[in-house]
Amino acid sequence: MNGKDHAGVSQAILTEFVEHELPLLERTHREVEAGxxxxxxxxxxLGVRxxxxQEWYSVAYQFPEHKHxxxxxxxxxxxxxxxxVENxxxxxxxQPPV
Known part of the structure; x- marks a missing residue:
């Protein structure tokens, strides 16, 4: 796979994450905040995600705008x-640990 192909695959993975995975994380975050x-x-x-x-972050140097x-x-x-865990x-x- 050449650099251009690799960049295209990386961009597709990040797009998939932003459009599908991130909303699921945000929903789960709201749910646990609600108890x-x-x-x-x-x-x-969550462990899989x-x-x-972490893997995507380690190769995000190609797309520094996504690292944040x-x-x-x-x-x-x-x-x-x-x-x-608190819930x-x-x-x-x-009682929570001190």
Missing amino acids: QVLSPGEIEM LGEL LLAQAIEMIDQITTRA ARQQAGQ
């Missing part, structure tokens, strides 16, 4: 998982 907990499947999917984002967006998405996954503890009647 919902994540199902085991949602937790697994995080791995993909990818960093924000990685941060959003961290916020989602942190809040989801699960509250539902179970546990």
Whole structure:
């Protein structure tokens, strides 16, 4: 694959992420902020998405304008998982660790 083809594939992956994956992350973020907990499947999917984002971030030098967006998405996954753990503890009647 030459550089032009590689750039086209990378751009297509980023476009797919922005149009489809990012809205799902944003919806999940709103849901956990509203007090919902994540199902085991949602937790697994977040792990998959995080791995993909980290991989894309490592090659985003070709598209520096997208690097900030990818960093924000990685941060959003961290916020989602942190809040989801808090929500699960509250539902179970546990106090957060000090």
